[in-house]
Amino acid sequence: MIVSVAFDSREGDAKQWVEAAKPDYVTLIDQNHYVAELYNMVNVNQAVWIDEAGIIVRPTESAGAYEGFRKMNRETSEIPEDVAKITADAKITYYNALRDWVNKGTASEYAFDAEQARAHLTLRTENTARAHAAFSLGQHLLRIGQVEEGKRFVAEASRLHPDSWNIWRQGAGVNERSLAANADFWERVDALGDKKYYAPVDMKGMPQ
Amino acid sequence: MVTVLTENGTKDVTGGTGTNGELWIPKSEAGSLTGWTLKPEGFCKGELCVAIPPDRESEFVRGDAVNVAAFWEKMGMPALHDEAGANWVLGQGAAHRSAALQSLEAPDFTLPDLDGNLHSLSDFRGKKVFLVAWASW
Incomplete structure (x- = not known):
């Protein structure tokens, strides 16, 4: 069962994508990024594996993403062939692992036991808790027309939770493709230095 | 009137006033808004009660009103508001x-x-x- 959640605060932003993809699974709209708050998600696409009893068997992690885009030629949008292969292989590896778990359940080598699952949790801090509250208030103020104040709360949320690309990108301007990938995005990516944009997935075969 | 965002949605509290980090709500509305009810033991949710410090009672309770924001922050949970104090969020804390x-x-x-x-x-x-x-995006 796939449950997809769109972190899209602006009404209608997700709609065109859902209508174009025509998914045969549940697609939910999360204007306040509530699921990000609950599961400590900081980027998309991130995912959680949950078993039949409602127990987390793989906590929040990048859903097979590899940050090959960082090696993209920013003028031509071309990605070197070797990097493109790593990106494609990562997706396949993750997808195959997911299928393995769906078929085998706890017998799958990709399903964590409780101790492993807890060890892979990212837990909330006081600052991230306050950041999510500020983000919710900011989005509410934007919706009721208190735009400047709303933007200030969203910016404060990003300051309090700098690891959250979800919060930052939701508050950033978008380009002609409706992506929050203007110059300020690339500056922020470059500022990561050796730090990862997508935290590596702790899974056999995934790029680290 | 004050609009309050909680985990359970957005609610307008008719008797509320909120400025300077204080959000005073009638006792009769505080329970349904927060899930915590004022009892002689303190603020209670089910079996769990959080006592009000005896020397600081006026920070939390005045007449028929409860300072929900002070209680929320005492619980380690964020309570934020806009400049006018007309819109509030009662967020969830890290420990919880x-x-x-x-x-x-x-x-x-x-x-x-x-x-x-x-x-x-x-x-x-x-x-x-x-x-x-x-x-x-």
Whole structure:
């Protein structure tokens, strides 16, 4: 069962994508990024594996993403062939692992036991808790027309939770493709230095 | 009137006033807003009660009103408001959320689909769920 959640605060932003993809699974709209708050998600696409009893068997992690885009030629949008292969292989590896778990359940080598699952949790801090509250208030103020104040709360949320690309990108301007990938995005990516944009997935075969 | 965002949604509190970090709500409305009710033992939710410090009672209770924001922050949970004090959020604290995650029980949520139909994660109990987040941006 796939449950997809769109972190899209602006009404209608997700709609065109859902209508174009025509998914045969549940697609939910999360204007306040509530699921990000609950599961400590900081980027998309991130995912959680949950078993039949409602127990987390793989906590929040990048859903097979590899940050090959960082090696993209920013003028031509071309990605070197070797990097493109790593990106494609990562997706396949993750997808195959997911299928393995769906078929085998706890017998799958990709399903964590409780101790492993807890060890892979990212837990909330006081600052991230306050950041999510500020983000919710900011989005509410934007919706009721208190735009400047709303933007200030969203910016404060990003300051309090700098690891959250979800919060930052939701508050950033978008380009002609409706992506929050203007110059300020690339500056922020470059500022990561050796730090990862997508935290590596702790899974056999995934790029680290 | 004050608008308050909580985990359970957005609610207008008719008797509320909120400025300078104080959010005074009539006792009669504070319980349904926060899930915590004022009793002689303090603020209580089910069996759990949080006592009001005896020398600081006026910070929390005045006549028929409760300072929900002071209580919320005392509990280690963020209470934020806009400049006018007309819009508030009562957020969830780090300790509460972290304890919930460490139980490994997937936190439940209810969200709308594009048609406005509500779905809860718990609706899918009995099936494996691949919960995946994405965004248009």
